[in-house]
Amino acid sequence: MGFKDVETAVYEKTGGGSVRCGVCPRRCVVEEGELGFCRVRENRDGRLMSLVYGKAVSSGIDPIEKKPLFHYAPGSKALSLATVGCNLRCDFCQNFRISQEWEGVVGQELPPKRVVEQARKHGCGGIAYTYTEPTVFLEYARDTMKETAEDMYSVFVSNGYITEEAIDVISPHLDAINVDLKGNEEFYRKHCGVPDPEPIFDAMVSLDKKGVLVEVTNLIIPGENDSEEDIRKRAKWIKENLGPETPVHFSRFRPDFKMLNKEPTPVSTIEKAIGIAKDVGLYHVYSGNVPGHETESTYCPDCNSLLVKRHGFSVVEFNMDKNMECINCGRKINIGGKGWVPEKLFKGS
Ligand code: SF4
CATH class of the missing domain: 3.20.20.70 (Aldolase class I)
Structure with a gap:
Protein backbone atom coordinates (compact mmCIF):
# COMPACT_ATOMS: atom_id res chain seq x y z
CA MET A 1 0.00 0.00 0.00
CA GLY A 2 1.42 3.40 -0.91
CA PHE A 3 1.14 6.73 0.82
CA LYS A 4 -2.20 8.35 0.30
CA ASP A 5 -3.59 11.69 1.35
CA VAL A 6 -7.09 11.48 2.78
CA GLU A 7 -9.83 14.05 3.13
CA THR A 8 -10.02 15.90 6.44
CA ALA A 9 -12.68 14.38 8.69
CA VAL A 10 -14.38 17.68 9.58
CA TYR A 11 -14.38 20.78 7.39
CA GLU A 12 -16.77 22.86 5.33
CA LYS A 13 -16.65 24.62 2.03
CA THR A 14 -16.97 28.37 2.43
CA GLY A 15 -17.36 29.35 -1.21
CA GLY A 16 -14.95 30.48 -3.91
CA GLY A 17 -12.90 27.32 -3.47
CA SER A 18 -11.90 28.04 0.13
CA VAL A 19 -12.62 25.73 3.06
CA ARG A 20 -12.84 26.04 6.83
CA CYS A 21 -11.20 23.27 8.87
CA GLY A 22 -13.20 21.98 11.83
CA VAL A 23 -10.54 19.81 13.49
CA CYS A 24 -9.13 22.27 15.99
CA PRO A 25 -10.44 25.55 17.39
CA ARG A 26 -8.26 27.61 15.06
CA ARG A 27 -10.82 26.78 12.39
CA CYS A 28 -8.40 27.87 9.68
CA VAL A 29 -9.93 29.22 6.50
CA VAL A 30 -7.69 27.71 3.83
CA GLU A 31 -7.58 29.02 0.27
CA GLU A 32 -6.96 26.75 -2.70
CA GLY A 33 -3.38 25.50 -2.79
CA GLU A 34 -2.69 26.79 0.73
CA LEU A 35 -1.91 25.04 4.01
CA GLY A 36 -3.56 25.41 7.41
CA PHE A 37 -1.67 26.68 10.47
CA CYS A 38 -0.47 23.13 11.30
CA ARG A 39 1.04 22.81 7.78
CA VAL A 40 -0.30 19.28 7.42
CA ARG A 41 -3.70 20.10 5.87
CA GLU A 42 -3.90 21.45 2.36
CA ASN A 43 -6.76 22.80 0.27
CA ARG A 44 -6.46 20.82 -2.92
CA ASP A 45 -9.08 21.84 -5.49
CA GLY A 46 -11.58 22.76 -2.81
CA ARG A 47 -11.01 19.63 -0.73
CA LEU A 48 -9.10 19.84 2.55
CA MET A 49 -6.61 16.99 2.60
CA SER A 50 -4.52 15.52 5.42
CA LEU A 51 -0.93 15.25 4.20
CA VAL A 52 0.35 12.99 6.98
CA TYR A 53 -1.92 9.97 6.71
CA GLY A 54 0.14 6.78 7.18
CA SER A 305 -1.34 2.80 51.89
CA LEU A 306 1.14 2.55 49.06
CA LEU A 307 -0.85 1.08 46.17
CA VAL A 308 1.33 1.44 43.08
CA LYS A 309 5.01 2.05 43.65
CA ARG A 310 6.78 3.53 40.65
CA HIS A 311 10.35 4.40 39.87
CA GLY A 312 10.73 6.55 36.80
CA PHE A 313 8.53 4.84 34.23
CA SER A 314 8.51 1.43 35.94
CA VAL A 315 5.91 -0.09 38.21
CA VAL A 316 7.86 -1.81 40.98
CA GLU A 317 5.05 -2.71 43.40
CA PHE A 318 1.30 -3.15 42.97
CA ASN A 319 -0.78 -3.54 46.12
CA MET A 320 -4.35 -3.85 44.90
CA ASP A 321 -6.72 -6.73 44.37
CA LYS A 322 -8.35 -7.66 41.09
CA ASN A 323 -11.29 -5.35 41.77
CA MET A 324 -8.87 -2.44 41.94
CA GLU A 325 -9.42 -2.00 45.64
CA CYS A 326 -6.85 -1.05 48.25
CA ILE A 327 -5.78 -4.32 49.90
CA ASN A 328 -5.60 -2.56 53.26
CA CYS A 329 -8.97 -0.73 53.50
CA GLY A 330 -10.90 -1.88 50.41
CA ARG A 331 -11.32 1.57 48.86
CA LYS A 332 -12.02 1.43 45.13
CA ILE A 333 -9.36 3.11 43.01
CA ASN A 334 -9.95 4.41 39.47
CA ILE A 335 -7.31 2.29 37.77
CA GLY A 336 -8.15 -0.01 34.86
CA GLY A 337 -7.55 -0.69 31.21
CA LYS A 338 -9.06 -2.47 28.25
CA GLY A 339 -7.54 -5.92 27.81
CA TRP A 340 -5.31 -5.22 30.79
CA VAL A 341 -4.75 -8.32 32.92
CA PRO A 342 -1.71 -7.48 35.00
CA GLU A 343 -1.66 -10.71 36.98
CA LYS A 344 2.00 -10.44 37.74
CA LEU A 345 1.29 -7.09 39.41
CA PHE A 346 -1.36 -8.38 41.83
CA LYS A 347 -0.61 -8.97 45.46
CA GLY A 348 -4.19 -9.60 46.55
CA SER A 349 -6.77 -11.59 44.65
S1 SF4 B 1 -4.38 24.24 12.60
FE1 SF4 B 1 -4.64 22.49 11.23
S2 SF4 B 1 -6.10 21.19 12.35
FE2 SF4 B 1 -6.24 23.24 13.27
S3 SF4 B 1 -7.90 24.25 12.16
FE3 SF4 B 1 -5.96 24.79 11.16
S4 SF4 B 1 -5.79 23.29 9.49
FE4 SF4 B 1 -7.28 22.48 10.95
Whole structure:
Protein backbone atom coordinates (compact mmCIF):
# COMPACT_ATOMS: atom_id res chain seq x y z
CA MET A 1 0.00 0.00 0.00
CA GLY A 2 1.42 3.40 -0.91
CA PHE A 3 1.14 6.73 0.82
CA LYS A 4 -2.20 8.35 0.30
CA ASP A 5 -3.59 11.69 1.35
CA VAL A 6 -7.09 11.48 2.78
CA GLU A 7 -9.83 14.05 3.13
CA THR A 8 -10.02 15.90 6.44
CA ALA A 9 -12.68 14.38 8.69
CA VAL A 10 -14.38 17.68 9.58
CA TYR A 11 -14.38 20.78 7.39
CA GLU A 12 -16.77 22.86 5.33
CA LYS A 13 -16.65 24.62 2.03
CA THR A 14 -16.97 28.37 2.43
CA GLY A 15 -17.36 29.35 -1.21
CA GLY A 16 -14.95 30.48 -3.91
CA GLY A 17 -12.90 27.32 -3.47
CA SER A 18 -11.90 28.04 0.13
CA VAL A 19 -12.62 25.73 3.06
CA ARG A 20 -12.84 26.04 6.83
CA CYS A 21 -11.20 23.27 8.87
CA GLY A 22 -13.20 21.98 11.83
CA VAL A 23 -10.54 19.81 13.49
CA CYS A 24 -9.13 22.27 15.99
CA PRO A 25 -10.44 25.55 17.39
CA ARG A 26 -8.26 27.61 15.06
CA ARG A 27 -10.82 26.78 12.39
CA CYS A 28 -8.40 27.87 9.68
CA VAL A 29 -9.93 29.22 6.50
CA VAL A 30 -7.69 27.71 3.83
CA GLU A 31 -7.58 29.02 0.27
CA GLU A 32 -6.96 26.75 -2.70
CA GLY A 33 -3.38 25.50 -2.79
CA GLU A 34 -2.69 26.79 0.73
CA LEU A 35 -1.91 25.04 4.01
CA GLY A 36 -3.56 25.41 7.41
CA PHE A 37 -1.67 26.68 10.47
CA CYS A 38 -0.47 23.13 11.30
CA ARG A 39 1.04 22.81 7.78
CA VAL A 40 -0.30 19.28 7.42
CA ARG A 41 -3.70 20.10 5.87
CA GLU A 42 -3.90 21.45 2.36
CA ASN A 43 -6.76 22.80 0.27
CA ARG A 44 -6.46 20.82 -2.92
CA ASP A 45 -9.08 21.84 -5.49
CA GLY A 46 -11.58 22.76 -2.81
CA ARG A 47 -11.01 19.63 -0.73
CA LEU A 48 -9.10 19.84 2.55
CA MET A 49 -6.61 16.99 2.60
CA SER A 50 -4.52 15.52 5.42
CA LEU A 51 -0.93 15.25 4.20
CA VAL A 52 0.35 12.99 6.98
CA TYR A 53 -1.92 9.97 6.71
CA GLY A 54 0.14 6.78 7.18
CA LYS A 55 3.38 8.76 7.46
CA ALA A 56 4.85 7.92 10.85
CA VAL A 57 7.75 10.13 11.83
CA SER A 58 8.06 8.18 15.06
CA SER A 59 6.82 4.76 16.19
CA GLY A 60 8.63 3.65 19.33
CA ILE A 61 7.66 1.39 22.22
CA ASP A 62 7.23 3.14 25.58
CA PRO A 63 5.93 2.26 29.01
CA ILE A 64 2.48 3.85 29.32
CA GLU A 65 3.84 5.62 32.42
CA LYS A 66 6.00 7.73 30.09
CA LYS A 67 2.95 9.35 28.45
CA PRO A 68 2.26 9.92 31.40
CA LEU A 69 -0.81 7.79 32.10
CA PHE A 70 -0.72 6.36 35.63
CA HIS A 71 -4.29 5.13 36.01
CA TYR A 72 -4.60 3.36 32.69
CA ALA A 73 -3.11 -0.13 32.20
CA PRO A 74 -0.14 0.44 34.52
CA GLY A 75 2.95 -1.56 33.67
CA SER A 76 1.92 -2.03 30.02
CA LYS A 77 3.83 -1.03 26.90
CA ALA A 78 2.33 1.27 24.28
CA LEU A 79 3.34 1.57 20.67
CA SER A 80 3.75 5.33 20.40
CA LEU A 81 2.90 6.91 17.07
CA ALA A 82 3.42 10.41 15.66
CA THR A 83 3.48 12.31 12.41
CA VAL A 84 4.98 15.76 11.85
CA GLY A 85 2.94 18.87 12.63
CA CYS A 86 1.29 20.72 15.47
CA ASN A 87 -1.51 23.21 15.99
CA LEU A 88 0.32 25.04 18.80
CA ARG A 89 3.66 26.86 18.86
CA CYS A 90 5.02 26.23 22.33
CA ASP A 91 8.36 27.93 23.10
CA PHE A 92 9.32 25.03 25.39
CA CYS A 93 8.35 22.13 23.09
CA GLN A 94 10.47 19.04 23.70
CA ASN A 95 9.67 17.60 20.28
CA PHE A 96 10.07 20.80 18.26
CA ARG A 97 12.05 19.08 15.50
CA ILE A 98 9.01 17.04 14.47
CA SER A 99 6.26 19.37 15.69
CA GLN A 100 7.47 22.77 14.46
CA GLU A 101 10.88 22.86 12.80
CA TRP A 102 10.31 20.27 10.07
CA GLU A 103 10.51 20.84 6.35
CA GLY A 104 8.37 18.81 4.01
CA VAL A 105 6.22 15.95 5.25
CA VAL A 106 8.61 13.21 6.27
CA GLY A 107 7.88 9.81 7.74
CA GLN A 108 8.03 6.09 7.31
CA GLU A 109 5.14 4.51 5.42
CA LEU A 110 3.12 2.79 8.12
CA PRO A 111 -0.53 2.12 7.28
CA PRO A 112 -2.98 1.59 10.19
CA LYS A 113 -2.98 -2.21 9.86
CA ARG A 114 0.81 -2.36 10.12
CA VAL A 115 0.79 -0.13 13.21
CA VAL A 116 -1.52 -2.60 14.93
CA GLU A 117 0.56 -5.58 13.77
CA GLN A 118 3.71 -3.97 15.15
CA ALA A 119 2.03 -3.24 18.46
CA ARG A 120 1.00 -6.89 18.72
CA LYS A 121 4.43 -8.15 17.68
CA HIS A 122 6.10 -6.11 20.42
CA GLY A 123 3.65 -7.24 23.11
CA CYS A 124 2.06 -3.82 23.53
CA GLY A 125 -1.18 -3.37 25.45
CA GLY A 126 -2.24 -0.71 22.99
CA ILE A 127 -1.35 2.29 20.90
CA ALA A 128 -0.55 5.82 22.06
CA TYR A 129 -0.92 8.79 19.70
CA THR A 130 1.70 11.13 21.03
CA TYR A 131 4.98 13.12 20.71
CA THR A 132 3.37 15.65 18.37
CA GLU A 133 -0.31 16.66 18.55
CA PRO A 134 -2.54 13.73 17.47
CA THR A 135 -5.34 16.14 16.55
CA VAL A 136 -3.33 17.15 13.49
CA PHE A 137 -3.19 13.52 12.33
CA LEU A 138 -6.75 12.79 13.37
CA GLU A 139 -7.68 10.68 10.33
CA TYR A 140 -4.61 8.44 10.66
CA ALA A 141 -5.33 7.98 14.37
CA ARG A 142 -9.03 7.34 13.70
CA ASP A 143 -8.37 4.59 11.15
CA THR A 144 -5.66 2.99 13.27
CA MET A 145 -8.00 2.99 16.26
CA LYS A 146 -10.63 1.28 14.11
CA GLU A 147 -8.09 -1.43 13.20
CA THR A 148 -7.01 -1.87 16.80
CA ALA A 149 -7.97 -5.23 18.25
CA GLU A 150 -10.75 -5.49 20.84
CA ASP A 151 -8.24 -6.29 23.57
CA MET A 152 -5.93 -3.36 22.86
CA TYR A 153 -6.31 0.20 24.04
CA SER A 154 -6.07 3.56 22.28
CA VAL A 155 -4.77 6.61 24.12
CA PHE A 156 -3.99 10.21 23.18
CA VAL A 157 -1.36 12.52 24.60
CA SER A 158 -2.71 15.87 23.57
CA ASN A 159 -2.72 19.61 24.10
CA GLY A 160 -6.52 19.37 24.17
CA TYR A 161 -6.93 22.02 21.46
CA ILE A 162 -9.59 20.07 19.59
CA THR A 163 -13.17 20.81 18.53
CA GLU A 164 -16.29 18.99 19.61
CA GLU A 165 -16.76 17.68 16.04
CA ALA A 166 -13.29 16.14 16.08
CA ILE A 167 -13.90 14.67 19.53
CA ASP A 168 -16.96 12.96 18.05
CA VAL A 169 -14.69 11.35 15.43
CA ILE A 170 -12.29 9.80 17.94
CA SER A 171 -14.18 9.38 21.21
CA PRO A 172 -15.98 6.14 20.23
CA HIS A 173 -12.54 4.48 19.96
CA LEU A 174 -10.54 6.39 22.57
CA ASP A 175 -9.94 4.93 26.04
CA ALA A 176 -7.80 7.53 27.78
CA ILE A 177 -6.16 10.87 27.18
CA ASN A 178 -3.49 12.90 28.90
CA VAL A 179 -4.11 16.59 28.33
CA ASP A 180 -1.23 18.97 28.78
CA LEU A 181 -2.77 21.94 30.57
CA LYS A 182 -0.11 24.56 30.15
CA GLY A 183 -0.98 27.69 32.09
CA ASN A 184 -3.32 30.66 32.31
CA GLU A 185 -4.72 32.63 29.38
CA GLU A 186 -1.73 34.97 29.23
CA PHE A 187 0.68 32.00 29.25
CA TYR A 188 -1.16 30.35 26.34
CA ARG A 189 -1.01 33.58 24.36
CA LYS A 190 2.62 34.39 25.16
CA HIS A 191 4.21 30.94 24.92
CA CYS A 192 1.92 28.68 22.88
CA GLY A 193 0.34 30.84 20.19
CA VAL A 194 -3.16 30.11 21.46
CA PRO A 195 -5.45 33.15 21.40
CA ASP A 196 -8.04 31.64 23.75
CA PRO A 197 -7.55 28.41 25.75
CA GLU A 198 -11.24 28.04 26.67
CA PRO A 199 -11.85 25.26 24.09
CA ILE A 200 -9.18 23.14 25.85
CA PHE A 201 -11.22 23.20 29.04
CA ASP A 202 -14.39 22.41 27.09
CA ALA A 203 -12.64 19.47 25.41
CA MET A 204 -11.56 17.96 28.73
CA VAL A 205 -15.10 18.14 30.09
CA SER A 206 -16.54 16.68 26.90
CA LEU A 207 -14.07 13.76 26.81
CA ASP A 208 -14.69 13.01 30.46
CA LYS A 209 -18.47 13.00 29.90
CA LYS A 210 -18.00 10.62 26.98
CA GLY A 211 -16.30 8.11 29.27
CA VAL A 212 -12.68 8.72 28.23
CA LEU A 213 -10.30 8.65 31.22
CA VAL A 214 -8.76 12.11 31.43
CA GLU A 215 -5.40 12.62 33.13
CA VAL A 216 -3.93 16.11 33.24
CA THR A 217 -0.28 17.17 33.04
CA ASN A 218 0.99 20.61 33.94
CA LEU A 219 4.61 21.38 33.06
CA ILE A 220 5.75 23.89 35.67
CA ILE A 221 8.13 26.53 34.30
CA PRO A 222 9.86 28.81 36.84
CA GLY A 223 8.54 32.35 36.80
CA GLU A 224 5.98 31.59 34.07
CA ASN A 225 3.22 29.39 35.46
CA ASP A 226 4.38 28.50 38.98
CA SER A 227 2.51 31.01 41.13
CA GLU A 228 0.47 29.56 43.97
CA GLU A 229 -2.62 31.41 42.79
CA ASP A 230 -2.34 29.97 39.29
CA ILE A 231 -1.72 26.40 40.42
CA ARG A 232 -4.59 26.59 42.92
CA LYS A 233 -6.92 27.90 40.22
CA ARG A 234 -6.04 25.06 37.81
CA ALA A 235 -6.34 22.42 40.52
CA LYS A 236 -9.72 23.82 41.60
CA TRP A 237 -10.98 23.77 38.05
CA ILE A 238 -9.94 20.12 37.64
CA LYS A 239 -11.62 19.10 40.89
CA GLU A 240 -14.86 20.90 40.11
CA ASN A 241 -15.13 19.93 36.45
CA LEU A 242 -13.44 16.54 36.15
CA GLY A 243 -13.69 15.34 39.74
CA PRO A 244 -11.28 14.79 42.65
CA GLU A 245 -10.18 11.35 41.39
CA THR A 246 -8.63 12.87 38.24
CA PRO A 247 -4.92 11.99 38.09
CA VAL A 248 -2.81 15.14 37.83
CA HIS A 249 0.90 15.32 37.03
CA PHE A 250 3.09 18.32 37.84
CA SER A 251 6.08 17.95 35.64
CA ARG A 252 9.55 19.41 35.99
CA PHE A 253 10.67 21.67 33.15
CA ARG A 254 14.04 21.18 31.50
CA PRO A 255 15.34 23.96 29.24
CA ASP A 256 14.56 23.27 25.59
CA PHE A 257 13.88 24.92 22.22
CA LYS A 258 13.29 28.66 22.72
CA MET A 259 13.49 28.48 26.51
CA LEU A 260 17.13 27.58 26.94
CA ASN A 261 17.74 30.57 29.20
CA LYS A 262 15.44 29.25 31.93
CA GLU A 263 16.57 27.18 34.88
CA PRO A 264 15.13 23.68 35.40
CA THR A 265 12.21 23.67 37.83
CA PRO A 266 13.38 23.12 41.41
CA VAL A 267 12.03 19.88 42.88
CA SER A 268 10.73 21.97 45.80
CA THR A 269 8.42 23.86 43.37
CA ILE A 270 6.94 20.56 42.18
CA GLU A 271 6.46 19.44 45.78
CA LYS A 272 4.74 22.75 46.54
CA ALA A 273 2.42 22.38 43.53
CA ILE A 274 1.50 18.87 44.67
CA GLY A 275 0.76 20.20 48.15
CA ILE A 276 -1.52 22.92 46.73
CA ALA A 277 -3.46 20.48 44.54
CA LYS A 278 -3.92 18.08 47.45
CA ASP A 279 -5.04 20.94 49.65
CA VAL A 280 -7.65 21.81 47.01
CA GLY A 281 -8.95 18.23 47.29
CA LEU A 282 -7.40 16.25 44.43
CA TYR A 283 -6.60 12.66 45.47
CA HIS A 284 -4.03 11.51 42.91
CA VAL A 285 -1.34 14.11 42.30
CA TYR A 286 2.03 13.10 40.90
CA SER A 287 5.44 14.53 40.11
CA GLY A 288 6.93 14.18 36.64
CA ASN A 289 10.61 14.15 35.64
CA VAL A 290 11.71 13.58 39.24
CA PRO A 291 12.73 9.90 39.09
CA GLY A 292 12.71 8.10 42.41
CA HIS A 293 10.56 10.70 44.20
CA GLU A 294 7.86 9.28 46.47
CA THR A 295 5.25 11.37 44.63
CA GLU A 296 5.62 9.12 41.55
CA SER A 297 3.58 6.49 43.40
CA THR A 298 -0.15 6.03 43.99
CA TYR A 299 -1.45 6.06 47.56
CA CYS A 300 -4.89 5.21 48.90
CA PRO A 301 -6.77 8.48 49.51
CA ASP A 302 -8.44 6.93 52.60
CA CYS A 303 -5.72 5.01 54.45
CA ASN A 304 -2.62 6.33 52.64
CA SER A 305 -1.34 2.80 51.89
CA LEU A 306 1.14 2.55 49.06
CA LEU A 307 -0.85 1.08 46.17
CA VAL A 308 1.33 1.44 43.08
CA LYS A 309 5.01 2.05 43.65
CA ARG A 310 6.78 3.53 40.65
CA HIS A 311 10.35 4.40 39.87
CA GLY A 312 10.73 6.55 36.80
CA PHE A 313 8.53 4.84 34.23
CA SER A 314 8.51 1.43 35.94
CA VAL A 315 5.91 -0.09 38.21
CA VAL A 316 7.86 -1.81 40.98
CA GLU A 317 5.05 -2.71 43.40
CA PHE A 318 1.30 -3.15 42.97
CA ASN A 319 -0.78 -3.54 46.12
CA MET A 320 -4.35 -3.85 44.90
CA ASP A 321 -6.72 -6.73 44.37
CA LYS A 322 -8.35 -7.66 41.09
CA ASN A 323 -11.29 -5.35 41.77
CA MET A 324 -8.87 -2.44 41.94
CA GLU A 325 -9.42 -2.00 45.64
CA CYS A 326 -6.85 -1.05 48.25
CA ILE A 327 -5.78 -4.32 49.90
CA ASN A 328 -5.60 -2.56 53.26
CA CYS A 329 -8.97 -0.73 53.50
CA GLY A 330 -10.90 -1.88 50.41
CA ARG A 331 -11.32 1.57 48.86
CA LYS A 332 -12.02 1.43 45.13
CA ILE A 333 -9.36 3.11 43.01
CA ASN A 334 -9.95 4.41 39.47
CA ILE A 335 -7.31 2.29 37.77
CA GLY A 336 -8.15 -0.01 34.86
CA GLY A 337 -7.55 -0.69 31.21
CA LYS A 338 -9.06 -2.47 28.25
CA GLY A 339 -7.54 -5.92 27.81
CA TRP A 340 -5.31 -5.22 30.79
CA VAL A 341 -4.75 -8.32 32.92
CA PRO A 342 -1.71 -7.48 35.00
CA GLU A 343 -1.66 -10.71 36.98
CA LYS A 344 2.00 -10.44 37.74
CA LEU A 345 1.29 -7.09 39.41
CA PHE A 346 -1.36 -8.38 41.83
CA LYS A 347 -0.61 -8.97 45.46
CA GLY A 348 -4.19 -9.60 46.55
CA SER A 349 -6.77 -11.59 44.65
S1 SF4 B 1 -6.10 21.19 12.35
FE1 SF4 B 1 -4.64 22.49 11.23
S2 SF4 B 1 -5.79 23.29 9.49
FE2 SF4 B 1 -7.28 22.48 10.95
S3 SF4 B 1 -7.90 24.25 12.16
FE3 SF4 B 1 -6.24 23.24 13.27
S4 SF4 B 1 -4.38 24.24 12.60
FE4 SF4 B 1 -5.96 24.79 11.16
